[in-house]
Structure formats: structure tokens, C-alpha cells
Amino acid sequence: MTLRTIALAGGLAGAAGLSQFPEFSQQYTQRLGGAVDELQRVVTRFDADAAATGLDRAGALTDLSTGGAFGAQRAATMRETVARYERLSADLAALERAGPFTRARLAGHLRDPEIAARAWEAYRPAVPATFEGAVFGGTGFVLGWLAAGALLRLLRRMTGLGRKRSERVI
Structure with missing residues (x-):
């Protein structure tokens, strides 16, 4: 007994x-979308600034990194930002194509600790x-x-x- x-x-x-799980994954996906939108704005502005000076992204990062300690640090930060944007964009694309059951199989795309923590804080x-x-x-x-x-x-x-x-x- x-x-x-x-x-x-x-x-x-x-x-x-x-x-x-279905509701949490939906809230995570919504927050992920907001993060991707903001990162896209940052990366697009960087690419536009690079193009305005006749450079592509890689050339602008190289040029920035040769501008002293601050420039090198800023270039490293921008590289991290671009990499995060690309990773989160891929996660968002996978999650947006998935239904609630497929999302369970794709739970590995709910991997950004910052976004997961913020989604968990707001989740009820x-x-x-x-x-x-x-x-x-x-x-x-x-x-x-x-x-x-x-x-x-x-x-x-x-x-x-x-x-x-x-x-x-x-």
C-alpha cells in the first residue's frame, strides 16, 4: 500500500x-526572439559602420583590434556578440519550426543560461x-x-x- x-x-x-514544459519552452522562445532581434540590431549597425568605411565585418574587426588595448578588447567583445547572435539565431530558427512535441526533442536549443534564467524568473x-x-x-x-x-x-x-x-x- x-x-x-x-x-x-x-x-x-x-x-x-x-x-x-510546453509553456516554459514557449516563453523561452519568446525571450530568445527578443534577444536575437536586439543582437541583430547591434550586428547590423556594426556591419553598416564597417561598410561606411569600406570594410567588411572581418576587416572591421581586424582594424579595430589593431587600435590599441581598448580597440582589441572591443573587437573581442564584438566577435563574441556576433558568435552569440549566430548561435541564438540558429536556435530560434530550429525552435520556431518545431511544434510543442518536437521542441521536447530539441530541448538542447534551450541552452542559453542567461535567457533560461530570465524566462524561469518570469515563469508562473x-x-x-x-x-x-x-x-x-x-x-x-x-x-x-x-x-x-x-x-x-x-x-x-x-x-x-x-x-x-x-x-x-x-
Whole structure:
């Protein structure tokens, strides 16, 4: 009886947790879109400034890095900004093409710690009222039930609890 109760609690915890994935991934994607838009503005302005002086991006970065310590630091920062823009743009493109179930397979694209932290700060759990929320909730319930049951069975084997006295190893 206790095993079933704990397994049920594990199932409910899994359902509650996993049912939140579709909404969290949507909020992450929205924040990711905002970050990509802002980074695109920065990169576009840099490219326009470079073009105005007759340089491409690579040439402008090289020119900037030869302008002393500040210029070298600014060039390194701009390289990081461009790389982040390209990485986040690729993540956004993958997530925007994906539906809620495919997004679970693409969870690796929810990898920017800054954006994830900001999405988590603003996120408020809610009862899933969508089909995908119900599917994720059901899947979480089954996984939580199985995990709690497996853990309890393992603990029983290791400790010998639940065995009759005649079955216990001395």
C-alpha cells in the first residue's frame, strides 16, 4: 500500500513538472526572439559602420583590434556578440519550426543560461489546458510513477524491508 501511494505521488509530481514544459519552452522562445532581434540590431549597425568605411565585418574587426588595448578588447567583445547572435539565431530558427512535441526533442536549443534564467524568473506554473500540456502531463505521470516505484523496489532490495523474517538474509 505504501509503495503504491509513493508511486502515485511520484506520478503526480512527474505530471505536474513535465506538463509545464510546453509553456516554459514557449516563453523561452519568446525571450530568445527578443534577444536575437536586439543582437541583430547591434550586428547590423556594426556591419553598416564597417561598410561606411569600406570594410567588411572581418576587416572591421581586424582594424579595430589593431587600435590599441581598448580597440582589441572591443573587437573581442564584438566577435563574441556576433558568435552569440549566430548561435541564438540558429536556435530560434530550429525552435520556431518545431511544434510543442518536437521542441521536447530539441530541448538542447534551450541552452542559453542567461535567457533560461530570465524566462524561469518570469515563469508562473499553470494548469495545462492544451492537448500538448495534457500529453506531457500524462507522460510525466507515467515516468514519475515508474521512477518512484523503481527507487522504492531498489531500496527494499538493499535494506530487506518488506520481506518476511524467514526470507531476510542474516
